[in-house]
Amino acid sequence: MKRRIAMIAATAAAAIAIPLAGATTAQASAWHYQGAYYTLAECQAAGEQGAILWGPLFGCTPMPMEGHTWYALMVH
Numbered sequence: 142m143k144r145r146i147a148m149i150a151a152t153a154a155a156a157i158a159i160p161l162a163g164a165t166t167a168q169a170s171a172w173h174y175q176g177a178y179y180t181l182a183e184c185q186a187a188g189e190q191g192a193i194l195w196g197p198l199f200g201c202t203p204m205p206m207e208g209h210t211w212y213a214l215m216v217h
Contacts, residue, residue, distance in 0.1 A: 175215065177204070177213050188200075195216035
């Protein structure tokens with residue numbers, strides 16, 4: 142009976158410890174390109190409107206191209 146209790150306790154401890162060990166090594170996903178916009182205001186508006194899809198983390202990065210600066214919407 143003592144062995145069964147010890148075995149159940151060890152199994153329960155392992156069931157708790159293994160997911161916690163994996164959680165400490167998890168990393169956030171990388172930034173991904175979502176679109177290009179002509180102005181910073183358009184990029185910010187698109188990021189705010191799409192926040193329900195990709196979360197509140199987004200950024201607008203300037204991209205100089207062909208004499209104009211485009212803004213790339215990067216989402217996390």
